[in-house]
Structure formats: structure tokens, C-alpha cells
Amino acid sequence: MTAYRLAKAGVRVLVIDAKRFPREKACGGGIQRRASLKIPFEWDSVVHNDLRALSFSFGLGKRFTKGYEKTLVYSVLRAEFDSLLLKQAERAGATVWQGCKVTGVESGNSTGVTIQTERGEVRARFVVGADGANSIVARHLNPRDNYYWQAALYCEVPTECLNPGTVDSERMRVDWGSLPSGYGWIFPKKNSANVGVGCPASIARSLRPYLLRFLQAEKILRPGAISRLKFSGHQLPTLTRRTRLSSDNLVLVGDAAGLVEPLTGDGISHACHSAEIASDSILNGLAGRAQDRPSYDRRIRDEIGIELFWARQLLSLAVAFPRILYELFEHNDSVWNAFCGILRGEESFRHLRRCILGPFQLLWTPVRYFAEWHERGKLELHSLKVKA
Ligand SMILES: Cc1cc2nc3c(=O)[nH]c(=O)nc-3n(C[C@H](O)[C@H](O)[C@H](O)COP(=O)(O)OP(=O)(O)OC[C@H]3O[C@@H](n4cnc5c(N)ncnc54)[C@H](O)[C@@H]3O)c2cc1C
The missing domain is CATH 3.50.50.60 (FAD/NAD(P)-binding domain)
Incomplete structure (x- = not known):
């Protein structure tokens, strides 16, 4: 290209x-x-x-x-x-x-x-x-x-x-x-x-x-x-x-x-x-x-890194709270439309995050740190189990 x-x-x-x-x-x-x-x-x-x-x-x-x-x-x-x-x-x-x-x-x-x-x-x-x-x-x-x-x-x-x-x-x-x-x-x-x-x-x-x-x-x-x-x-x-x-x-x-x-x-x-x-x-x-x-x-x-950064944070959130994406995609049309907007190149992951958090935007920083910590723990535990 x-x-x-x-x-x-x-x-x-x-x-x-x-x-x-x-x-x-x-x-x-x-x-x-x-x-x-x-x-x-x-x-x-x-x-x-x-x-x-x-x-x-x-x-x-x-x-x-x-x-x-x-x-x-x-x-x-x-x-x-x-x-x-x-x-x-x-x-x-x-x-x-x-x-x-x-x-x-x-x-x-x-x-x-x-x-x-x-x-x-x-x-x-x-x-x-x-x-x-x-x-x-x-x-x-x-x-x-x-x-x-x-x-x-x-x-x-x-x-x-x-x-x-x-x-x-x-x-x-x-x-x-x-x-x-x-x-x-x-x-x-x-x-x-x-x-x-x-x-x-x-x-x-x-x-x-x-x-x-x-x-x-x-x-x-x-x-x-x-x-x-x-x-x-x-x-x-x-x-x-x-x-x-x-x-x-x-x-x-x-x-x-x-x-x-x-x-x-x-x-x-x-x-x-x-x-x-x-x-x-x-x-x-x-x-x-x-x-x-x-x-x-x-x-x-x-133009690209910022989107990857938000996508990575949402991945951590989805790992920490695994049902969140599933339930929101099914029941919340603004989250679903924001996700479809991303696939179509019309919306950003930052917007999706806003739709996911709704009125709880101010909680993002503690939620994010918790999610990253929880993600690390879950993956380490899983890889120990697989090795065992
Ligand atoms: C299993 C799997 C599923 C995926 N599914 C999707 C999907 O559905 N949608 C999506 O958007 N992305 C998907 N991806 C990611 C996507 O395939 C890559 O991001 C994309 O192909 C990157 O394009 P590229 O041109 O950078 O590299 P590549 O497509 O990997 O092309 C690299 C080229 O460099 C050549 N090359 C490598 N080393 C040398 C060398 N030393 N000398 C000369 N030539 C060399 C290779 O032969 C190749 O032709 C998937 C990836 C994987 C692994």
C-alpha cells in the first residue's frame, strides 16, 4: 500500500x-x-x-x-x-x-x-x-x-x-x-x-x-x-x-x-x-x-496510537469484567451503535468508553487501574494453571 x-x-x-x-x-x-x-x-x-x-x-x-x-x-x-x-x-x-x-x-x-x-x-x-x-x-x-x-x-x-x-x-x-x-x-x-x-x-x-x-x-x-x-x-x-x-x-x-x-x-x-x-x-x-x-x-x-491505547484499556476492562461487553452489546443500543461505528470508521474507542461508562465517567481512572491490575492477575493465574 x-x-x-x-x-x-x-x-x-x-x-x-x-x-x-x-x-x-x-x-x-x-x-x-x-x-x-x-x-x-x-x-x-x-x-x-x-x-x-x-x-x-x-x-x-x-x-x-x-x-x-x-x-x-x-x-x-x-x-x-x-x-x-x-x-x-x-x-x-x-x-x-x-x-x-x-x-x-x-x-x-x-x-x-x-x-x-x-x-x-x-x-x-x-x-x-x-x-x-x-x-x-x-x-x-x-x-x-x-x-x-x-x-x-x-x-x-x-x-x-x-x-x-x-x-x-x-x-x-x-x-x-x-x-x-x-x-x-x-x-x-x-x-x-x-x-x-x-x-x-x-x-x-x-x-x-x-x-x-x-x-x-x-x-x-x-x-x-x-x-x-x-x-x-x-x-x-x-x-x-x-x-x-x-x-x-x-x-x-x-x-x-x-x-x-x-x-x-x-x-x-x-x-x-x-x-x-x-x-x-x-x-x-x-x-x-x-x-x-x-x-x-x-x-x-x-492518528492511530491513541485509538490503540483506548482499545487496549477497554480490553483490560472487558477482561476484568468479562460479561460487561456481552451484556452491553445485547441490551444497550448506544454501546452497540458505538461499536458498529468503530468497525465502520465513524466512531472512536474513546466514544465507546463514554457510552460504556455512561454517568460514571469520573470513576474511569480508578476503574482503569483496577481493571489493569485484575487483568494481570487473571492472566498470571491462568498461565500457572495451564503449566500445572
Ligand atoms: C490468525 C490471525 C487472524 C487475523 N485476522 C485479522 C482480521 O480478520 N482482520 C484484520 O484486520 N486483521 C487480522 N489479523 C491481523 C492482520 O493479519 C495483520 O495485522 C496484517 O496482515 C498486517 O499487514 P502487514 O502488511 O503489516 O504484514 P503482513 O500481512 O504480515 O505482510 C508482511 C509481508 O512481509 C513479508 N516478509 C516477512 N519477512 C520478510 C523478509 N525478511 N524479507 C522479505 N519479505 C518479508 C511476508 O512474506 C509478507 O508478505 C489477523 C492476524 C492473525 C495472525
Whole structure:
């Protein structure tokens, strides 16, 4: 996305990706409508389903379904979506090297950055680290504990493995409350259903047993189908106050920058948004306008970081009081509409927090500290139990 924007602006861009496209990417393939606001070209051709309703359960038990009059999430196959993005970048004029791994990054200076690749050294005026959760570029700037980590396990289940009529093509399915923190999802696609579970990385060992319980409770698989499925895992990073987002002529975008929103697991919206900020910043740098790098960090923190911060706090609240989201989504329309507004890119997490607290806004600071403390305790206790 960054390459597309820069190439469109007339910059010479080289995209280097370790994989050959189309390639799999561990993902639910749920593109929130807020992400679509940051996609500057037509992408309808890769949309599978238009999702406007959510079936929400608590602890794999009681559930309700609630809808919205407009699209909340589009479902895609990442192999198709990502190939389209790459083609758009190429069409805009970017050169693409596929199947070429970046193996090292040298410290940049004001004249450029050198990177080592499987096809030799490349020197560029700017390098954009868009290489995901295990980014080699990000590792150059940040130790692992500069991020908050979640983990997820997923599978794209083909229709022939699904019990007919068990997956609704217009509805997302989410379970919350089965783990101290974490959720399960089912996103319908044209010829498959994406099933997965996610939770903080500190309790990732609970994912596989939870996934099996989730599948059993949903009864979506035909007898014997499970042995034909392959579940893959990956990690989801969210930035913290410590995360470095750039250095001399080097900027991080998407997962490399830790832009996964931790409450819903949406990483695509802010990956696309950061591409816009990165390309503005690089264009400023190329035009010789000063302050491009500090302004990159500032814009990421102001436009994206603040949302991630509020989402993270609401996650702590939801972990400390696990029924709160479930009950409010079901019974309080202003909370439900605020949540749908976030998915659509029309509302903020700060607004959602206001709707949740209602007249108790002044209690936020003590509630927040209690929630964070309680969340830590619950996760530590759970991981001790799992180890035992
Ligand atoms: C199981 C799971 C489910 C998810 N579900 C959703 C969802 O439904 N909706 C949502 O919005 N987000 C979801 N996310 C998050 C989302 O997938 C990411 O936030 C998003 O893909 C980030 O995009 P990116 O371009 O930064 O990184 P990526 O999509 O990971 O792309 C990184 C690219 O860099 C390449 N690369 C890596 N290392 C190198 C190297 N050394 N040299 C060259 N190339 C390299 C990779 O081949 C890859 O093509 C999910 C994540 C997981 C793990």
C-alpha cells in the first residue's frame, strides 16, 4: 500500500517480499469497513461477503444476534486481497522482487539505508519495514518487549468440510469469555469459513484446546473433517509507549510498527492508514522538507496510537469484567451503535468508553487501574494453571 502510494506520486520504488504471490497469510480475512476507507482503488472483485450482523456468545453458552443497517466487515481471502494490492503497486510503477528474503538492515543515515537481500545488497534513500509481525526491519529498532503481543490460531475450512446450514453467509460469529482474555471467530467466505481463536501471547498454550471446544460447540464440521484441516498460528503485535516507529530514513508500517488494534484484532485498517502516513512523510523527506521523521512518529501516535491505547484499556476492562461487553452489546443500543461505528470508521474507542461508562465517567481512572491490575492477575493465574 505504501509502495502503491509512492509509485503513484512518481517515486522509484522497489518492493521486496520473501514469498511468491498469491501466498497464504495467517488472518481471519475480516476487513472492517474502516480499513476500506484507506484503500485508494477498487477492490470489490476480491470481496466474498458483506457482513452486517454479529452472533455473539459468552463462554460458548448463551448467545444473541444483532445486526446493523450498513456493512460492518467485508470478508476476503488474504491470498486474493494481498495479490490485488501487489498488482496495484506494480501497475502504479513499483518494481517487485518476489521470493526474495531481506536478511539484514544496516543503520541508516541522512543519505540512505543499505539492506541485505538474497539477491544482494540494495541501497535506498528510504526503507519502509512492511514485513509483518516478525519484521527484520522492526527488530533493528525494537526488542520484542517493546510490543504487547497476542497470538492466534486459524484455519480456512473449505465448504466440503462444513455441515450444511451451520455457517450463515451474512453473519460473523464471535465467542468471548471462554478464556480469561481472548475470543473465537467464524467469518464466512464464498467457499469456506475462516475459523480461529486468539488471546494474549502469555496464555497462547490455551489456544488449541479452546479451538477444539469452539469447533465442537459450533458443530460446523462434518464427521472426520478435522483430520483434513491444518491450523496455523501467528502473532499480533500492538505498540506500546516504548515502540520506536522510525529512525534515520527508516519507517515501520502495519504489524512491524505494532498497529494491531487489540480488542477486535483488526490489523489491516491501521496497516493501510500507516501506509498513507509513511508515504506522506517520505514524500516530504524527498522534497527536502525537514521534520519528516518526527512528524511520522507524531502522526502515527496521534492518528492511530491513541485509538490503540483506548482499545487496549477497554480490553483490560472487558477482561476484568468479562460479561460487561456481552451484556452491553445485547441490551444497550448506544454501546452497540458505538461499536458498529468503530468497525465502520465513524466512531472512536474513546466514544465507546463514554457510552460504556455512561454517568460514571469520573470513576474511569480508578476503574482503569483496577481493571489493569485484575487483568494481570487473571492472566498470571491462568498461565500457572495451564503449566500445572
Ligand atoms: C490468525 C490471525 C487472524 C487475523 N485476522 C485479522 C482480521 O480478520 N482482520 C484484520 O484486520 N486483521 C487480522 N489479523 C491481523 C492482520 O493479519 C495483520 O495485522 C496484517 O496482515 C498486517 O499487514 P502487514 O502488511 O503489516 O504484514 P503482513 O500481512 O504480515 O505482510 C508482511 C509481508 O512481509 C513479508 N516478509 C516477512 N519477512 C520478510 C523478509 N525478511 N524479507 C522479505 N519479505 C518479508 C511476508 O512474506 C509478507 O508478505 C489477523 C492476524 C492473525 C495472525
